[in-house]
Amino acid sequence: MARDYYEVLGVSRDASTDQLQQAFRTLARKYHPDVNKDPTAEDRFKEVNEAYHVLSDPDTRKRYDRFGEDFRQVPEDWEARAAAGAGGFGGAGRSGTRVRYGQGFGGTGGGINIEDLFGEMFGGGGGFGPIPGADQEASLELTVEEAYRGGKRQISLGGRNYRVNIPAGVIDGQRIRLAGEGGRGNGDAPAGDLYLRVRIKPHPQFRLDGRDVTVDLPVSPWEAVLGTTVAVRTPGGEAKVAVPQGSSTGRRLRLRGEGMPNPRGVAGDLYAEIKVMVPAQPTGRERELFEQLAAVSTFDPRRGR
Structure with missing residues (x-):
């Protein structure tokens, strides 16, 4: 089970945007590998960065609050699909049982099986059929020299290895798309894409x-x-x-x-x-x-x- 992103940042679940930003800045300064030489600092920094990236976006945060670590499998327009296909989450699924999501992740409403949930919402009688996988995003840290040269690089994310072709001259904030490497689709639907957002490390000279x-x-x-x-x-x-x-x-x-x-x-x-x-x-x-x-x-x- 992944750590709760709110716990990672050390904030409450109703934290404001300013509180999230302040917590992120404090922790980023503390754990940045260029400052903290502890062997575990880099992993901690990446965890903090991912937590802030998810919670700082209102739409992504809403999905995370509802579905927890499974939020990446949920399409961005899940609310509209749910309303159109099943009369809202409160309606009956195709099995005749009611789909419960009220408290969501970290609340008291219990766990949710995403595949079962969306099977009832959109499959069969819902009329929507297979659901494409959600796009995902992660950070890719490069030195100035690596960004200048570009080339192929092997990276590991979530226990999976990816071979990435980095274009020469990528700049900070640019995204590299790995087609079909995002969240899994439902049924025969295609997987989403994985986007690697480039973060160029501070350099002592450049x-x-x-x-x-x-x-x-x-x-x-x-x-x-x-x-x-x-x-x-x-x-x-x-x-x-x-x-x-x-x-x-x-x-x-x-x-x-x-x-x-x-x-x-x-x-x-x-x-x-x-x-x-x-x-x-x-x-x-x-x-x-x-x-x-x-x-x-x-x-x-x-x-x-």
């Missing part, structure tokens, strides 16, 4: 904005003043960038098309953001040269000239 990538570019004071050509790291490898003379910290140098690829259009750009670095412990000679520069230079950084 910052993503859609398909554009920003990376810090450390340069020395003399490189910033005189200009130079230096190597810069990109998700796809190393590239060369020309640093114009007179560059200060914060200046952004654009490398067109060096961001995340786009199979259906224009690739993103890479922005190298200059950071002028100084020696933390200058040698005696370096200090002497800087003192000579200070004595002859008329440059005032606070006036900009």
Whole structure:
């Protein structure tokens, strides 16, 4: 039996949207694998993420409250189908017995057999026949480099293994469809689809904005003043960038098309953001040269000239 999603988030069953969001943020910060190195943290983080994803959507939450862990097998339009096919859940099924769902999961109304329930609601005399399986969704975490390259990947969800073809250049929030890998259909009806929503992990160097990538570019004071050509790291490898003379910290140098690829259009750009670095412990000679520069230079950084 899967854990109750309300229990996972540590909230009551009547929790508001704001309470759900606050609980999720707190737990996500606590268990994110980049922060928490406990071997169990990643699984706990995924559990929290799944619970919030289900409960934060009003329609999905309603199905979960009614049917518990079987909610993914229930079509999104189950209420309309029930009303049209069986006069509502309170009506008699084809066997003449009444279908009871009142309290639903976690309540006092008892368990529900989804196959029996929908067999009575929609099968035979209901006139609806087989019911297609419900679509399902799960998260797929990728590094920036994995999202850039794409390729095939083996993943495991709910005890099942899937081979996923990741398009090169997927971005955060994009969904990858696995046709027919969702909830099982009723009778001869087809299964639903499984959608993997991409979540790109934070990176120590790359910052993503859609398909554009920003990376810090450390340069020395003399490189910033005189200009130079230096190597810069990109998700796809190393590239060369020309640093114009007179560059200060914060200046952004654009490398067109060096961001995340786009199979259906224009690739993103890479922005190298200059950071002028100084020696933390200058040698005696370096200090002497800087003192000579200070004595002859008329440059005032606070006036900009």
